[in-house]
Amino acid sequence: xxxxxxxxxxxxxxxxxxxxxxxxxxxxxxxxxxxxxxxxxxxxxxxxxxxxxxxxxxxxxxxxxxxxxxxxxxxxxxxxxxxxxxxxxxxxxxxxxxxxxxxxxxxxxxxxxxxxxxxxxxxxxxxxxxxxxxxxxxxxxxxxxxxxxxxxxxxxxxxxxxxxxxxxxxxxxxxxxxxxxxxxxxxxxxxxxxxxxxxxxxxxxxxxxxxxxxxxxxxxxxxxxxxxxxxxxxxxxxxxxxxxxxxxxxxxxxxxxxxxxxxxxxxxxxxxxxxxxxxxxxxxxxxxxxxxxxxxxxxxxxxxxxxxxxxxxxxxxxxxxxxxxxxxxxxxxxxxxxxxxxxxxxxxxxxxxxxxxxxxxxxxxxxxxxxxxxxxxxxxxxxxxxxxxxxxxxxxxxxxxxxxxxxxxxxxxxxxxxxxxxxxxxxxxxxxxxxxxxxxxxxxxxxxxxxxxxxxxxxxxxxxxxxxxxxxxxxxxxxxxxxxxxxxxxxxx
Numbered sequence: 326x327x328x329x330x331x332x333x334x335x336x337x338x339x340x341x342x343x344x345x346x347x348x349x350x351x352x353x354x355x356x357x358x359x360x361x362x363x364x365x366x367x368x369x370x371x372x373x374x375x376x377x378x379x380x381x382x383x384x385x386x387x388x389x390x391x392x393x394x395x396x397x398x399x400x401x402x403x404x405x406x407x408x409x410x411x412x413x414x415x416x417x418x419x420x421x422x423x424x425x426x427x428x429x430x431x432x433x434x435x436x437x438x439x440x441x442x443x444x445x446x447x448x449x450x451x452x453x454x455x456x457x458x459x460x461x462x463x464x465x466x467x468x469x470x471x472x473x474x475x476x477x478x479x480x481x482x483x484x485x486x487x488x489x490x491x492x493x494x495x496x497x498x499x500x501x502x503x504x505x506x507x508x509x510x511x512x513x514x515x516x517x518x519x520x521x522x523x524x525x526x527x528x529x530x531x532x533x534x535x536x537x538x539x540x541x542x543x544x545x546x547x548x549x550x551x552x553x554x555x556x557x558x559x560x561x562x563x564x565x566x567x568x569x570x571x572x573x574x575x576x577x578x579x580x581x582x583x584x585x586x587x588x589x590x591x592x593x594x595x596x597x598x599x600x601x602x603x604x605x606x607x608x609x610x611x612x613x614x615x616x617x618x619x620x621x622x623x624x625x626x627x628x629x630x631x632x633x634x635x636x637x638x639x640x641x642x643x644x645x646x647x648x649x650x651x652x653x654x655x656x657x658x659x660x661x662x663x664x665x666x667x668x669x670x671x672x673x674x675x676x677x678x679x680x681x682x683x684x685x686x687x688x689x690x691x692x693x694x695x696x697x698x699x700x701x702x703x704x705x706x707x708x709x710x711x712x713x714x715x716x717x718x719x720x721x722x723x724x725x726x727x728x729x730x731x732x733x734x735x736x737x738x739x740x741x742x743x744x745x746x747x748x749x750x751x752x753x754x755x756x757x758x759x760x761x762x763x764x765x766x767x768x769x770x771x772x773x774x775x776x777x778x779x780x781x782x783x784x785x786x787x788x789x790x791x792x793x794x795x796x797x798x799x800x801x802x803x804x805x806x807x808x809x810x811x812x813x814x815x816x817x818x
Contacts, residue, residue: 328405328441328572328591328592328593328594330456330458330570330571330572330592330594331440331570331572331594331596332569332570332603332605333361333363333567333568333569333570333571333596333597333599333602333603334361334362334569334602334603334604334605335361336358336359336360336361337357337358337359337361337440337596338356338357338358338359339356339357339358339402339403339407339440340354340355340356340357340402341354341355341356341357341400341401341402341403341407342354342355342400342401342402343355343367343369343398343399343400344398344399344400345373345395345397345398345399346397346398346399346443346445349399351373353369353370353371353372353373354369354370354371355367355368355369355370355371355400356368357400357402357407357409357438359438359596362598362602363597363598363599363602364434364598365409365434365435365436365437365438365596365597366415366432366433366434366435367398367409367412367432367433367434367435368430368431368432368433369430369431369432369433370428370429370430371428371429371430371431372417372418372419372429372430372431373395373398373414373431373433374393375392375393375414375417375431376392376393377392377393392413392414392417393414394411394412394413394414395412396410396411396412396445396446397409397410397412397444397445397446398412398433398435399443402440403440405440405441406441406442406443407438407439407440407441407443408438408439408442408443408444409433409435409437409438410435410436410437410438410439410446410447410544411435411436411437412433412434412435412436413433413434413435414431414432414433415432415433415434416430416431416432417429417430417431417432418430418431436597436598437544437595437596437597438595438596438597439544439573439593439594439595439596440593440594440595440596441573441575441591441592441593441594442573442575442591442593444544446544447543447544447545447548448543448544448545449543449544450540450541450542450543451541451543451575451576452541452542452543452544452547452573452574452575452576452593453537453541453542453574453575453576453577453590454535454536454537454542454573454574455535455536455537455542455547455550455551455571455572455573455574456509456533456534456535456536456571456572456573456574456592457533457534457536457550457551457554457555457568457570457571457572458531458532458533458568458569458570458571458603458605459534459554459555459558459566459567459568459569459603460558460562460564460566460567460569460601460603460604460607461558461562461564461566461613462532462533462534462558463531463532464562464611464613464616465558465561465562465613465616465617466508466510466532466616466617466622467616467617467618494510496508496509496510497617497621497622497623498623499622499623499626499627501626501627501630502630503538503539503540504536504537504538504539504550504630505535505536505537505538506534506535506536506622506626507534507535507536507537508532508534508617508622509532509533509534509535510531510532511531511532511533534554536550536554541576542573544573544595547571547573547595548571548595548597551568551571551599552599552600553629553630553633555567555568555599555600555601556633556640556641556644557625557629557633559601559644559647559648560614560640560644560776560779560780561613561614561615561616562612562613562614563612563613563614563647563776563797563799564610564647565601565647565648565649566601566603567599567601567602567603567604568599568601568602568603569603569604569605570594570603571594571595571597571599572592572593572594572595573592573593573594573595574589574590574591574592574593575590575591575592575593576590577590578590578591600648600649601648612797612798612799614776614780614785614793614797615780615785615789615793619785619786619789620783620784620785624784625783625784628782628783628784629783632779632782632783635671636668636671636672636779636782638664638667638671639664639665639667639668639671639775639779640779642660642661642663642664642667643660643661643664643772643775643776643779645660646660646661646768646772654761654764654765654768655750655764657768658746658747658750658764658767658768659747659750659751661767661768661771661772661775662713662743662746662747662767662771664771664772664775665716665717665720665771665774665775666713666716668720668775668778668779669711669716669719669720672723672778672782674719674723712744713743713744713747713748714740714741714744717739717740717743717744717771717774718736718737718740720774720775720778721733721736721739721740721774723778723781724774724777724778724780724781724790725777725781725787725790725791727787727791728777728787728790728791728793728794729774729777731791731794731795731804732770732773732774732777732794732800732803732804732807733770733774733807733811734807734808734811735811738811739767739770739807739811742759742763742767743767743770743771745758745759746759746763746764746767762810763810766806766807766810769802769803769806769807770803770806770807773800773803777790777794780793
Protein backbone atom coordinates (compact mmCIF):
# COMPACT_ATOMS: atom_id res chain seq x y z
CA UNK A 326 0.00 0.00 0.00
CA UNK A 327 1.01 3.58 -0.56
CA UNK A 328 0.34 6.23 2.08
CA UNK A 329 1.69 6.00 5.63
CA UNK A 330 -0.86 4.68 8.14
CA UNK A 331 -2.25 7.19 10.63
CA UNK A 332 -1.64 6.15 14.23
CA UNK A 333 -4.72 6.18 16.42
CA UNK A 334 -2.83 7.69 19.37
CA UNK A 335 -1.73 10.72 17.34
CA UNK A 336 -3.92 13.85 17.15
CA UNK A 337 -4.80 14.92 13.61
CA UNK A 338 -6.01 18.27 12.26
CA UNK A 339 -7.00 18.57 8.58
CA UNK A 340 -8.32 21.73 6.91
CA UNK A 341 -10.46 21.05 3.87
CA UNK A 342 -13.68 21.45 1.92
CA UNK A 343 -16.75 19.43 2.96
CA UNK A 344 -20.12 18.53 1.49
CA UNK A 345 -23.07 16.17 1.79
CA UNK A 346 -22.93 13.32 -0.77
CA UNK A 347 -26.36 14.21 -2.16
CA UNK A 348 -25.44 17.91 -2.45
CA UNK A 349 -21.93 17.95 -3.96
CA UNK A 350 -22.28 21.53 -5.19
CA UNK A 351 -22.85 22.95 -1.69
CA UNK A 352 -19.33 22.90 -0.28
CA UNK A 353 -18.20 24.42 3.02
CA UNK A 354 -14.72 25.03 4.44
CA UNK A 355 -13.90 23.46 7.76
CA UNK A 356 -11.38 21.68 9.95
CA UNK A 357 -11.46 17.99 10.83
CA UNK A 358 -9.97 17.19 14.25
CA UNK A 359 -9.11 13.82 15.74
CA UNK A 360 -7.95 14.01 19.35
CA UNK A 361 -5.77 10.86 19.47
CA UNK A 362 -8.26 9.22 21.86
CA UNK A 363 -11.04 8.23 19.46
CA UNK A 364 -13.06 11.47 19.27
CA UNK A 365 -13.70 13.03 15.83
CA UNK A 366 -15.17 16.48 15.19
CA UNK A 367 -15.70 18.72 12.17
CA UNK A 368 -15.82 22.51 12.61
CA UNK A 369 -17.51 24.18 9.64
CA UNK A 370 -17.52 27.79 8.51
CA UNK A 371 -21.11 27.80 7.36
CA UNK A 372 -23.66 25.11 8.17
CA UNK A 373 -25.44 22.19 6.59
CA UNK A 374 -29.18 22.36 7.05
CA UNK A 375 -29.77 20.30 10.17
CA UNK A 376 -33.22 21.63 11.07
CA UNK A 377 -36.24 19.40 10.49
CA UNK A 378 -38.50 21.44 8.24
CA UNK A 379 -42.17 20.86 7.46
CA UNK A 380 -44.70 22.79 5.37
CA UNK A 381 -48.10 22.62 7.14
CA UNK A 382 -49.67 24.93 4.58
CA UNK A 383 -48.67 26.72 1.36
CA UNK A 384 -46.10 29.41 2.01
CA UNK A 385 -45.62 28.36 5.66
CA UNK A 386 -42.33 26.89 6.91
CA UNK A 387 -42.27 25.15 10.26
CA UNK A 388 -39.11 24.12 12.10
CA UNK A 389 -39.82 21.01 14.17
CA UNK A 390 -38.02 19.80 17.28
CA UNK A 391 -34.88 17.74 16.85
CA UNK A 392 -32.08 17.81 14.31
CA UNK A 393 -31.03 15.89 11.22
CA UNK A 394 -28.16 13.43 11.25
CA UNK A 395 -26.08 12.36 8.28
CA UNK A 396 -24.85 8.90 7.46
CA UNK A 397 -21.86 10.35 5.60
CA UNK A 398 -20.06 13.61 4.91
CA UNK A 399 -17.47 13.84 2.14
CA UNK A 400 -14.50 16.14 1.97
CA UNK A 401 -11.06 16.82 0.54
CA UNK A 402 -8.23 17.62 2.94
CA UNK A 403 -4.45 17.29 2.78
CA UNK A 404 -4.73 16.23 -0.89
CA UNK A 405 -6.83 13.21 0.12
CA UNK A 406 -10.45 12.20 -0.05
CA UNK A 407 -12.08 12.00 3.38
CA UNK A 408 -15.30 10.36 4.52
CA UNK A 409 -16.95 10.98 7.88
CA UNK A 410 -19.57 8.44 9.01
CA UNK A 411 -22.43 8.58 11.52
CA UNK A 412 -22.40 12.37 11.79
CA UNK A 413 -24.35 14.29 14.42
CA UNK A 414 -24.60 18.10 14.61
CA UNK A 415 -23.62 19.20 18.13
CA UNK A 416 -23.88 22.94 17.77
CA UNK A 417 -25.17 25.15 14.96
CA UNK A 418 -24.90 28.92 15.19
CA UNK A 419 -26.75 30.97 12.60
CA UNK A 420 -26.35 34.73 12.33
CA UNK A 421 -29.74 36.39 11.83
CA UNK A 422 -30.46 40.15 12.04
CA UNK A 423 -27.12 40.86 13.73
CA UNK A 424 -25.58 44.34 13.70
CA UNK A 425 -22.46 42.86 12.17
CA UNK A 426 -23.06 39.99 9.82
CA UNK A 427 -20.71 37.04 10.11
CA UNK A 428 -20.67 33.47 8.86
CA UNK A 429 -22.74 30.68 10.30
CA UNK A 430 -20.76 27.99 12.14
CA UNK A 431 -21.45 24.36 12.91
CA UNK A 432 -19.79 21.66 15.02
CA UNK A 433 -20.35 18.05 13.98
CA UNK A 434 -19.35 14.85 15.75
CA UNK A 435 -18.52 11.73 13.75
CA UNK A 436 -18.07 8.13 14.84
CA UNK A 437 -15.46 7.26 12.25
CA UNK A 438 -13.31 8.83 9.53
CA UNK A 439 -11.75 7.25 6.44
CA UNK A 440 -8.84 9.36 5.22
CA UNK A 441 -8.04 8.43 1.64
CA UNK A 442 -11.38 7.39 0.13
CA UNK A 443 -14.96 8.47 -0.47
CA UNK A 444 -17.47 5.79 0.52
CA UNK A 445 -21.22 5.83 1.04
CA UNK A 446 -21.20 3.85 4.27
CA UNK A 447 -19.81 0.89 6.20
CA UNK A 448 -21.37 -1.60 3.79
CA UNK A 449 -19.69 -0.18 0.68
CA UNK A 450 -17.51 -3.00 -0.82
CA UNK A 451 -14.58 -1.00 -2.20
CA UNK A 452 -11.52 -2.32 -0.38
CA UNK A 453 -9.16 -5.02 -1.62
CA UNK A 454 -7.45 -5.71 1.72
CA UNK A 455 -6.94 -4.47 5.25
CA UNK A 456 -3.81 -4.19 7.38
CA UNK A 457 -3.79 -3.76 11.13
CA UNK A 458 -1.11 -3.10 13.73
CA UNK A 459 -1.78 -4.11 17.33
CA UNK A 460 -0.01 -3.72 20.66
CA UNK A 461 2.55 -6.50 21.32
CA UNK A 462 2.00 -8.03 17.89
CA UNK A 463 5.77 -8.29 17.42
CA UNK A 464 6.14 -10.11 20.76
CA UNK A 465 3.38 -12.53 19.83
CA UNK A 466 4.84 -13.12 16.35
CA UNK A 467 8.16 -14.24 17.94
CA UNK A 468 10.00 -13.71 14.65
CA UNK A 469 12.09 -10.54 14.89
CA UNK A 470 14.24 -9.54 11.92
CA UNK A 471 16.98 -8.17 14.17
CA UNK A 472 20.25 -10.11 14.42
CA UNK A 473 22.89 -9.06 16.95
CA UNK A 474 26.52 -10.10 17.17
CA UNK A 475 29.08 -9.40 19.88
CA UNK A 476 32.75 -9.86 19.14
CA UNK A 477 35.43 -10.38 21.76
CA UNK A 478 39.12 -9.55 21.48
CA UNK A 479 41.99 -11.85 22.36
CA UNK A 480 41.56 -11.07 26.06
CA UNK A 481 37.91 -12.10 25.98
CA UNK A 482 36.62 -8.54 26.26
CA UNK A 483 33.83 -7.26 24.06
CA UNK A 484 35.49 -5.34 21.24
CA UNK A 485 34.35 -2.73 18.80
CA UNK A 486 33.05 -5.05 16.06
CA UNK A 487 29.60 -5.45 17.58
CA UNK A 488 26.72 -5.16 15.18
CA UNK A 489 22.94 -5.14 14.83
CA UNK A 490 21.64 -6.20 11.45
CA UNK A 491 18.30 -7.15 9.92
CA UNK A 492 17.59 -10.46 8.27
CA UNK A 493 14.35 -10.71 6.28
CA UNK A 494 11.70 -12.98 7.79
CA UNK A 495 9.45 -14.86 5.42
CA UNK A 496 5.80 -13.89 5.53
CA UNK A 497 3.46 -16.38 7.21
CA UNK A 498 0.15 -16.99 5.51
CA UNK A 499 -2.98 -19.07 6.06
CA UNK A 500 -6.43 -19.18 4.43
CA UNK A 501 -9.53 -19.65 6.57
CA UNK A 502 -12.63 -20.14 4.43
CA UNK A 503 -12.50 -17.29 1.92
CA UNK A 504 -10.21 -15.09 4.00
CA UNK A 505 -6.42 -14.97 3.72
CA UNK A 506 -4.40 -13.86 6.75
CA UNK A 507 -0.74 -12.86 6.46
CA UNK A 508 1.78 -12.00 9.17
CA UNK A 509 4.15 -9.48 7.63
CA UNK A 510 7.35 -7.72 8.64
CA UNK A 511 7.94 -4.25 7.19
CA UNK A 512 11.43 -2.72 7.15
CA UNK A 513 11.62 1.06 6.92
CA UNK A 514 14.93 2.53 5.72
CA UNK A 515 17.52 2.76 8.52
CA UNK A 516 18.46 6.25 9.62
CA UNK A 517 21.32 7.98 11.41
CA UNK A 518 20.76 11.01 13.64
CA UNK A 519 23.73 13.34 14.21
CA UNK A 520 23.31 15.08 17.55
CA UNK A 521 25.64 17.28 19.55
CA UNK A 522 26.06 14.54 22.12
CA UNK A 523 26.68 11.72 19.71
CA UNK A 524 25.38 9.74 16.75
CA UNK A 525 22.33 7.45 16.91
CA UNK A 526 21.48 4.78 14.36
CA UNK A 527 17.88 3.64 14.02
CA UNK A 528 16.35 0.50 12.55
CA UNK A 529 12.78 -0.69 13.01
CA UNK A 530 10.95 -3.95 12.46
CA UNK A 531 7.20 -3.34 12.13
CA UNK A 532 4.82 -6.30 12.28
CA UNK A 533 1.31 -6.17 10.85
CA UNK A 534 -1.49 -8.55 9.91
CA UNK A 535 -2.90 -8.35 6.39
CA UNK A 536 -6.43 -9.56 5.65
CA UNK A 537 -7.70 -10.26 2.15
CA UNK A 538 -10.94 -11.97 1.09
CA UNK A 539 -12.00 -13.53 -2.17
CA UNK A 540 -14.56 -10.73 -2.47
CA UNK A 541 -14.05 -7.01 -1.83
CA UNK A 542 -14.05 -5.88 1.79
CA UNK A 543 -16.51 -3.47 3.35
CA UNK A 544 -15.47 -1.13 6.11
CA UNK A 545 -17.68 -3.05 8.55
CA UNK A 546 -15.95 -6.31 7.60
CA UNK A 547 -12.52 -4.73 8.00
CA UNK A 548 -13.42 -3.42 11.47
CA UNK A 549 -14.66 -6.89 12.40
CA UNK A 550 -11.43 -8.51 11.23
CA UNK A 551 -9.37 -5.95 13.16
CA UNK A 552 -11.41 -6.70 16.29
CA UNK A 553 -10.91 -10.44 15.74
CA UNK A 554 -7.12 -10.00 15.63
CA UNK A 555 -7.20 -7.61 18.57
CA UNK A 556 -9.01 -10.17 20.73
CA UNK A 557 -6.50 -12.88 19.78
CA UNK A 558 -3.53 -10.78 20.85
CA UNK A 559 -5.36 -9.69 24.02
CA UNK A 560 -5.93 -13.33 24.92
CA UNK A 561 -2.35 -14.31 24.08
CA UNK A 562 -0.82 -11.44 26.07
CA UNK A 563 -3.42 -11.27 28.86
CA UNK A 564 -3.64 -7.53 28.37
CA UNK A 565 -5.85 -4.92 26.78
CA UNK A 566 -4.17 -5.07 23.38
CA UNK A 567 -5.00 -1.88 21.54
CA UNK A 568 -5.21 -1.15 17.82
CA UNK A 569 -2.29 1.08 16.78
CA UNK A 570 -3.57 1.70 13.26
CA UNK A 571 -5.92 0.26 10.66
CA UNK A 572 -5.34 0.86 6.96
CA UNK A 573 -7.42 -0.24 3.99
CA UNK A 574 -6.31 -0.90 0.42
CA UNK A 575 -8.57 0.81 -2.10
CA UNK A 576 -9.44 -1.61 -4.90
CA UNK A 577 -8.72 -0.53 -8.47
CA UNK A 578 -6.18 2.18 -7.63
CA UNK A 579 -3.12 0.36 -8.93
CA UNK A 580 -0.96 2.46 -11.26
CA UNK A 581 1.80 1.74 -13.75
CA UNK A 582 4.70 4.12 -14.28
CA UNK A 583 6.05 4.94 -17.77
CA UNK A 584 8.96 2.59 -17.13
CA UNK A 585 6.56 -0.27 -16.56
CA UNK A 586 6.91 -0.36 -12.80
CA UNK A 587 3.66 -1.18 -11.00
CA UNK A 588 2.70 0.76 -7.89
CA UNK A 589 0.41 -0.80 -5.27
CA UNK A 590 -3.09 0.36 -4.46
CA UNK A 591 -3.57 3.51 -2.44
CA UNK A 592 -4.15 3.16 1.24
CA UNK A 593 -6.88 4.74 3.33
CA UNK A 594 -6.44 5.17 7.09
CA UNK A 595 -9.33 4.62 9.46
CA UNK A 596 -9.69 6.93 12.47
CA UNK A 597 -12.07 5.48 15.06
CA UNK A 598 -12.38 4.38 18.67
CA UNK A 599 -11.65 0.66 19.03
CA UNK A 600 -12.28 -1.10 22.32
CA UNK A 601 -8.67 -0.22 23.24
CA UNK A 602 -6.23 2.26 21.65
CA UNK A 603 -2.70 1.12 20.91
CA UNK A 604 0.32 2.92 22.33
CA UNK A 605 3.08 2.39 19.84
CA UNK A 606 5.88 3.98 21.90
CA UNK A 607 5.13 2.27 25.22
CA UNK A 608 7.53 -0.47 26.24
CA UNK A 609 6.18 -3.99 26.34
CA UNK A 610 6.29 -6.16 29.45
CA UNK A 611 7.07 -9.16 27.27
CA UNK A 612 4.76 -11.37 29.37
CA UNK A 613 2.55 -13.56 27.19
CA UNK A 614 0.55 -16.76 27.50
CA UNK A 615 1.62 -18.02 24.09
CA UNK A 616 3.37 -16.92 20.92
CA UNK A 617 3.57 -18.21 17.37
CA UNK A 618 6.34 -20.53 18.58
CA UNK A 619 3.87 -22.26 20.88
CA UNK A 620 0.98 -22.20 18.40
CA UNK A 621 2.19 -21.50 14.83
CA UNK A 622 0.40 -18.76 12.91
CA UNK A 623 -0.86 -21.25 10.33
CA UNK A 624 -2.47 -23.32 13.10
CA UNK A 625 -3.77 -20.74 15.56
CA UNK A 626 -5.66 -18.57 13.04
CA UNK A 627 -8.08 -21.32 11.86
CA UNK A 628 -8.58 -22.47 15.47
CA UNK A 629 -9.17 -18.93 16.69
CA UNK A 630 -11.66 -18.07 13.93
CA UNK A 631 -13.69 -21.17 14.72
CA UNK A 632 -13.46 -20.83 18.51
CA UNK A 633 -14.20 -17.10 18.46
CA UNK A 634 -17.50 -17.65 16.64
CA UNK A 635 -18.47 -20.53 18.91
CA UNK A 636 -17.27 -19.06 22.20
CA UNK A 637 -17.72 -15.36 21.42
CA UNK A 638 -19.93 -14.56 24.41
CA UNK A 639 -17.47 -16.11 26.87
CA UNK A 640 -14.39 -14.56 25.27
CA UNK A 641 -16.06 -11.14 25.10
CA UNK A 642 -16.95 -11.29 28.79
CA UNK A 643 -13.54 -12.47 29.96
CA UNK A 644 -11.65 -10.03 27.70
CA UNK A 645 -13.96 -7.28 28.92
CA UNK A 646 -12.37 -7.74 32.35
CA UNK A 647 -9.04 -6.92 30.67
CA UNK A 648 -10.21 -4.08 28.41
CA UNK A 649 -12.49 -2.34 30.91
CA UNK A 650 -12.50 -3.87 34.40
CA UNK A 651 -15.42 -2.79 36.53
CA UNK A 652 -14.93 -0.56 39.54
CA UNK A 653 -17.16 -2.79 41.68
CA UNK A 654 -16.25 -6.32 42.66
CA UNK A 655 -19.89 -7.42 42.36
CA UNK A 656 -20.07 -6.65 38.63
CA UNK A 657 -16.70 -8.34 38.03
CA UNK A 658 -17.93 -11.42 39.90
CA UNK A 659 -21.08 -11.69 37.78
CA UNK A 660 -19.03 -11.23 34.60
CA UNK A 661 -16.44 -13.89 35.50
CA UNK A 662 -19.01 -16.46 36.62
CA UNK A 663 -21.26 -15.62 33.66
CA UNK A 664 -18.30 -16.22 31.33
CA UNK A 665 -17.80 -19.64 32.92
CA UNK A 666 -21.47 -20.54 32.41
CA UNK A 667 -21.68 -19.50 28.77
CA UNK A 668 -18.30 -21.10 28.04
CA UNK A 669 -19.58 -24.39 29.43
CA UNK A 670 -22.61 -24.16 27.15
CA UNK A 671 -20.47 -23.17 24.15
CA UNK A 672 -18.20 -26.18 24.61
CA UNK A 673 -21.20 -28.52 24.27
CA UNK A 674 -20.16 -30.56 27.29
CA UNK A 675 -23.51 -30.37 29.08
CA UNK A 676 -24.20 -33.56 30.99
CA UNK A 677 -27.75 -34.09 32.19
CA UNK A 678 -27.93 -34.87 35.92
CA UNK A 679 -30.53 -37.60 35.22
CA UNK A 680 -31.30 -39.76 32.20
CA UNK A 681 -34.17 -38.25 30.22
CA UNK A 682 -36.56 -41.12 30.90
CA UNK A 683 -35.77 -41.17 34.62
CA UNK A 684 -36.16 -37.38 34.90
CA UNK A 685 -39.53 -37.47 33.13
CA UNK A 686 -40.70 -40.20 35.50
CA UNK A 687 -39.63 -38.24 38.61
CA UNK A 688 -41.09 -34.99 37.28
CA UNK A 689 -44.47 -36.57 36.56
CA UNK A 690 -44.51 -38.16 40.00
CA UNK A 691 -43.84 -34.83 41.71
CA UNK A 692 -46.33 -32.93 39.57
CA UNK A 693 -49.03 -35.44 40.43
CA UNK A 694 -48.77 -34.28 44.05
CA UNK A 695 -49.20 -30.59 43.14
CA UNK A 696 -52.66 -28.97 42.88
CA UNK A 697 -53.60 -28.51 39.25
CA UNK A 698 -53.71 -24.71 39.41
CA UNK A 699 -50.00 -24.65 40.40
CA UNK A 700 -48.65 -27.37 38.11
CA UNK A 701 -47.56 -25.12 35.26
CA UNK A 702 -45.54 -23.01 37.67
CA UNK A 703 -43.86 -26.06 39.21
CA UNK A 704 -43.23 -27.61 35.80
CA UNK A 705 -41.30 -24.54 34.70
CA UNK A 706 -39.14 -24.73 37.82
CA UNK A 707 -38.15 -28.37 37.26
CA UNK A 708 -35.10 -28.54 34.99
CA UNK A 709 -32.82 -31.41 34.08
CA UNK A 710 -29.85 -29.10 33.63
CA UNK A 711 -26.46 -28.95 35.34
CA UNK A 712 -26.12 -26.52 38.21
CA UNK A 713 -23.53 -23.76 38.29
CA UNK A 714 -21.43 -25.95 40.57
CA UNK A 715 -21.66 -28.79 38.02
CA UNK A 716 -20.53 -26.44 35.26
CA UNK A 717 -17.57 -25.13 37.25
CA UNK A 718 -16.41 -28.65 38.11
CA UNK A 719 -16.73 -29.70 34.46
CA UNK A 720 -14.61 -26.74 33.31
CA UNK A 721 -11.97 -27.52 35.92
CA UNK A 722 -11.69 -31.10 34.61
CA UNK A 723 -10.75 -30.13 31.02
CA UNK A 724 -7.33 -28.39 31.02
CA UNK A 725 -4.11 -29.87 32.36
CA UNK A 726 -4.89 -31.03 35.89
CA UNK A 727 -1.52 -30.06 37.33
CA UNK A 728 -2.11 -26.47 36.14
CA UNK A 729 -5.65 -26.52 37.56
CA UNK A 730 -4.43 -27.74 40.97
CA UNK A 731 -1.96 -24.86 41.07
CA UNK A 732 -4.75 -22.37 40.37
CA UNK A 733 -7.40 -23.94 42.64
CA UNK A 734 -5.90 -26.49 45.04
CA UNK A 735 -9.36 -27.59 46.19
CA UNK A 736 -11.63 -27.59 43.16
CA UNK A 737 -14.72 -28.62 45.11
CA UNK A 738 -14.32 -25.82 47.63
CA UNK A 739 -13.72 -23.27 44.86
CA UNK A 740 -16.85 -24.40 43.02
CA UNK A 741 -18.89 -24.36 46.24
CA UNK A 742 -17.83 -20.88 47.37
CA UNK A 743 -18.13 -19.42 43.87
CA UNK A 744 -21.66 -20.79 43.53
CA UNK A 745 -22.62 -19.45 46.93
CA UNK A 746 -21.26 -15.98 46.14
CA UNK A 747 -23.04 -15.79 42.78
CA UNK A 748 -26.36 -17.07 44.14
CA UNK A 749 -26.31 -14.75 47.15
CA UNK A 750 -25.50 -11.78 44.96
CA UNK A 751 -28.19 -12.57 42.38
CA UNK A 752 -30.97 -13.56 44.76
CA UNK A 753 -30.21 -11.44 47.83
CA UNK A 754 -28.23 -8.55 46.40
CA UNK A 755 -25.35 -9.11 48.83
CA UNK A 756 -22.86 -11.71 50.09
CA UNK A 757 -23.14 -11.47 53.88
CA UNK A 758 -20.69 -14.26 54.74
CA UNK A 759 -18.02 -13.53 52.13
CA UNK A 760 -15.60 -10.63 52.28
CA UNK A 761 -14.51 -8.36 49.46
CA UNK A 762 -11.12 -10.09 49.50
CA UNK A 763 -12.74 -13.48 49.07
CA UNK A 764 -14.90 -12.22 46.21
CA UNK A 765 -11.82 -10.81 44.51
CA UNK A 766 -10.06 -14.18 44.74
CA UNK A 767 -13.16 -15.86 43.29
CA UNK A 768 -13.09 -13.46 40.33
CA UNK A 769 -9.38 -14.03 39.69
CA UNK A 770 -9.55 -17.81 40.07
CA UNK A 771 -12.67 -18.19 37.91
CA UNK A 772 -11.20 -15.92 35.23
CA UNK A 773 -8.02 -18.02 35.20
CA UNK A 774 -9.98 -21.27 34.85
CA UNK A 775 -11.98 -19.81 31.95
CA UNK A 776 -8.81 -18.58 30.21
CA UNK A 777 -7.09 -21.92 30.69
CA UNK A 778 -10.11 -23.64 29.11
CA UNK A 779 -9.97 -21.33 26.08
CA UNK A 780 -6.22 -21.92 25.70
CA UNK A 781 -6.84 -25.65 25.99
CA UNK A 782 -9.52 -25.42 23.30
CA UNK A 783 -7.04 -23.62 21.02
CA UNK A 784 -4.61 -26.50 21.37
CA UNK A 785 -2.07 -25.12 23.83
CA UNK A 786 0.08 -27.98 25.07
CA UNK A 787 -0.13 -29.27 28.65
CA UNK A 788 3.52 -28.34 29.18
CA UNK A 789 2.85 -24.75 28.17
CA UNK A 790 -0.28 -24.62 30.34
CA UNK A 791 1.81 -25.64 33.33
CA UNK A 792 4.54 -23.19 32.42
CA UNK A 793 2.31 -20.12 32.22
CA UNK A 794 0.61 -20.98 35.53
CA UNK A 795 4.02 -21.27 37.18
CA UNK A 796 5.77 -18.34 35.45
CA UNK A 797 3.24 -15.69 34.39
CA UNK A 798 3.25 -13.03 37.15
CA UNK A 799 -0.54 -12.59 37.25
CA UNK A 800 -1.33 -16.29 37.31
CA UNK A 801 1.42 -16.90 39.84
CA UNK A 802 -0.29 -14.33 42.09
CA UNK A 803 -3.64 -16.10 41.56
CA UNK A 804 -2.05 -19.39 42.65
CA UNK A 805 -0.71 -17.74 45.80
CA UNK A 806 -4.02 -16.08 46.71
CA UNK A 807 -6.18 -19.15 46.08
CA UNK A 808 -3.81 -21.34 48.10
CA UNK A 809 -4.15 -18.99 51.07
CA UNK A 810 -7.88 -18.45 50.61
CA UNK A 811 -8.85 -22.12 50.29
CA UNK A 812 -6.85 -23.00 53.39
CA UNK A 813 -8.80 -20.55 55.55
CA UNK A 814 -11.98 -21.43 57.44
CA UNK A 815 -15.11 -21.40 55.36
CA UNK A 816 -16.53 -17.92 55.02
CA UNK A 817 -13.38 -16.17 56.23
CA UNK A 818 -10.89 -14.32 54.06
